Amino acid sequence: MIDLGISKLALIGAVALIVIGPEKLPRVARTVGALLGKAQRYVSDVKAxxxxxxELEELRKMKDSVTEAARDMESSVQSGASDFEKSWSEATAGLDGAASSYDTSSPLGSLEPPVYKHPRKNWRLKQGAMPQWYKARAGVRTRTQSxxxxxxxxxxxxxxAPR
Incomplete structure (x- = not known):
């Protein structure tokens, strides 16, 4: 790097005073200062x-490690679930005959999920549930207006204007 001491800066200033002249020196000094400021801002932007x-690269590495850990956890949970299913099937193997004695017509005896049945409510009745006097007092709009x-x-x- 350039080693600029006070003596070297004084020599540069004296040469600039002789070469440029005392009339133009302040304008040149302002221009040089502005250019140096722009250069410093550019260097700081590049550093940032x-x-x-x-930091982005570090975050990507961290994300990859977390994703890998999640995959490992998922595979261990899957293997544990398969072991549990195997032990469950072994434990309930002798109970198959007892399970057939339950009444499968009841909802508790069936293994199938219940089927959703729509309540068939009339939605027009719900609009009239709020009294008109309350709507008027609360400022609820009941009619659409352009x-x-x-x-x-x-x-x-x-x-x-006559009406």
Missing amino acids: EVSRSM GAARVARFRPRSNS
Whole structure:
């Protein structure tokens, strides 16, 4: 890196004063300062981008390790479930004859899930459940109105227009 001491900066300043002249030196110094500021901002942006990409790479590695751990856990749970099913089938093997004595017509005896039956309620009755006086007091809109009709309804009346 360039080693700039006070003596070297003073020498550069003296040469710039002689070459550029005292009239143009402040303008050139401002321009050089602005260019140095832009360069510093650019370098800091590049550093921030590099650090962001490194953090992103670390997060990807962490995600991969968590995904791998989840896969391992899932496979161990699957193997444990298959072992449980095997031991359950062995334990209930002698009970097959006893299970047939249950009444399968009852919901408790059947192994099939119950079938959903729609309640067949009349939804029109539900609209009338709230009284009209409550709707009026609470400000519930009961009728649909277009935007133009709403503006016309709430437009202030002028005294000169006959009705």
